Amino acid sequence: MRPAQAINNWQADQKADPNMPEQKPEYVSAFRALSGYARPHLWSFIAVIGCTLIAILSDLMQPFLIKIAIDDNLLSGKNDYKGLLAICGIYLGLAISSLLFTYLQNNLLQNIGQSIVARIRKQLFGHILKQSMRYFDRMSSGSLITHVSSDTEALNQFFNQVLLSLFRDGFTLIFIIVLMFQLDTQLALYCLILLPIIWGIAVAFRSYMRTTYQLARTRLSRLVAFVAENLSGMNLVQVFHQQKEQQKQFDERNSSYFKANLREIGTNVIFGRTFDILSNLSIAFVILAGGNSVLDKQLEFGVLYAFVTYIRQFFQPINTITQQWNTLQSATVAVTRIWGVFANKPDITDRDHEPLDLHNLELEDEADERQASLSNLNLEKVKGRIDFNHISFSYEEGVPIIRNLDLHIKSGELIGVVGTTGAGKSSLISLLCRFYDVKEGSIRIDETDIKDIPQATLHRLVGLIQQEPYLYSGSIIDNVRMFDESISPKEVIRACEFVGADSIIKKLKNGYESQLSERGSGLSAGERQLISFARIIVFKPKVLILDEASANLDSHTEQLIQHALQIVSQGRTTIVIAHRLSTIMQADRIIVMSHGEIVEQGSHQELLELEGHYKELYEHSQGHS
Ligand SMILES: Nc1ncnc2c1ncn2[C@@H]1O[C@H](COP(=O)(O)OP(=O)(O)OP(=O)(O)O)[C@@H](O)[C@H]1O
Secondary structure, eight states: OOTTHHHHHHHHHHHHOTTSOOOOOOHHHHHHHHHHHHGGGHHHHHHHHHHHHHHHHHHHHHHHHHHHIIIIIISSOOOOHHHHHHHHHHHHHHHHHHHHHHHHHHHHHHHHHHHHHHHHHHHHHHHHHTOOHHHHHHSOHHHHHHIIIIIHHHHHHIIIIIIHHHHHHHHHHHHHHHHHHHHOHHHHHHHHTHHHHHHHHHHHHHHHHHHHHHHHHHHHHHHHHHHHHHHHTHHHHHHTTOHHHHHHHHHHHHHHHHHHHHHHHHHHHHHHHHHHHHHHHHHHHHHHHHHHHHHTTSSOHHHHHHHHHHHHHHHHHHHHHHHHHHHHHHHHHHHHHHHHHHHOOOSSOOTTOOOOOTTOHHHHHHHHHHHHHOOSSOGGGOOOOEEEEEEEEEEETTEEEEEEEEEEEOTTOEEEEEESTTSSHHHHHHHHTTSSOOSEEEEEETTEEGGGSOHHHHHHHEEEEOSSOOOOSEEHHHHHHTTOTTSOHHHHHHHHHHHTOHHHHHHSTTGGGOEEOTTOTTOOHHHHHHHHHHHHHHHOOSEEEEEOOOSOOOHHHHHHHHHHHHHHHTTSEEEEEOSSGGGTTTSSEEEEEETTEEEEEEOHHHHHHHTSHHHHHHHHHTTOO
């Protein structure tokens, strides 16, 4: 990731969510947060500092050795070849030592950085998995992806670049200054006069560079968002022949990003060259001032040589440290954002869930495992009776979605739920799965409030087949058994045969080993639902919820689904949200919902006789107005 990307990602998020407070890099709290992760690597850090010191000293002693060779051997007239040979040997030894310890320092620091970042990334993903649906309603998936990928990558850069530079360049600078004073105090003092000038230039460039970086990142974000938008709405783009218009808009964004990039590169070049000019000016100045002293025999030639070399080396670490500023800022913002995610407690938790300890997220995993094993329901003995006791619910305060709904479902009953769009059918199901909690009333399975059932148990108890079933990247076998290797391929094949998906799967080129992707790789909505039916057979939940595919299915797939539903619903309490009334005409009971309430219920025939909402829906589905 380029410097400042995290800042810009964050800024892009801010635009997407205007309610989020303005966030600035908070260096102290960011470093405190990171220090907890760094503590276990204390000895490795000490080893890094040791290696850095040896590597720098090995580097910096080289000009000093040449100074000795010039002043004590070459210009002293002693003809001491042995001494010269010894100096060459030491020089070689120093070069090897510098190489070896730089390598060790780099490797050690990379190792520490990568393991800290990998640990944070793992905990972050685990933490996101535990969040409730309300959180995902609020957060765009784009910004969560940014947290897991770009923000953790910004941390990686912190260890690879900022820390490395702070250790290596910081120590180098200190040693060079000490060595320069050791060689000649007056010349060293002249050189220090340059420091405020260098500082002034660095500060001026830093703020200009930041603006340039940000401009490029903002334009990149716009470009990426535009491509993502087009990809997700590709069918619309093609249906409305928008290709030319979209290409034009893309070209505009692309060219403005290109210009911003050129500006960024130009700024970097000017900054680097300015330092080169300053370095050369200082060398000229040292040669002028020091040369005079050499001619007056007040300074040895070797000292002047060493000084010129150190001045050259002096500018490089300053340049590198200044360039790290942007990376440091983006890493700090990244830490703040990542800790913002960690700080968010899921609002749906199991009873007696211990409070989140931000400093010890591993404890959270252990607590979850403990909770999962604590079930007051014996899964085998659950009958599947469901009671919605006068429940009310809203997504947003003051906008009721479900109002005082009272519904009692017997174990093994097949219930069809119908209603106009937005009536609250899917919301009712979300409440039963405990994606959200009811505001008033309670939902009970076999007399136990679902809030008292650990979520892991509840989700084994209630199986959900969604309108758009989610398929993972992987084979059909793995999609049916949800990567649970304890379920054999034979069981999967039997389940698919049972629900009638077998004939469809066998037609695929690689049969059960065909690789699917999230969009289903060529399977229709109905066919994807059939695969979900097989999942139900494999995992045997006591309660089955089917949010029927609303897409028009061909009559063959529709028949297959009807057949699969009959098979799968046997011995299970089943709730079907029906978009086609034909699916639930045979249901034990049909519930008609409108504006979050049950307005009618009964069998198909009974409801038709009522001549109310259901009859209207039915006639509409039959093509009558
Ligand atoms: N995550 C959400 N956040 C805020 N409002 C929501 C959310 N999900 C649904 N709603 C709103 O709640 C109401 C009921 O939606 P719901 O999806 O339960 O209806 P539905 O009967 O299943 O509709 P459909 O048949 O179109 O799927 C709608 O007004 C919808 O806009």
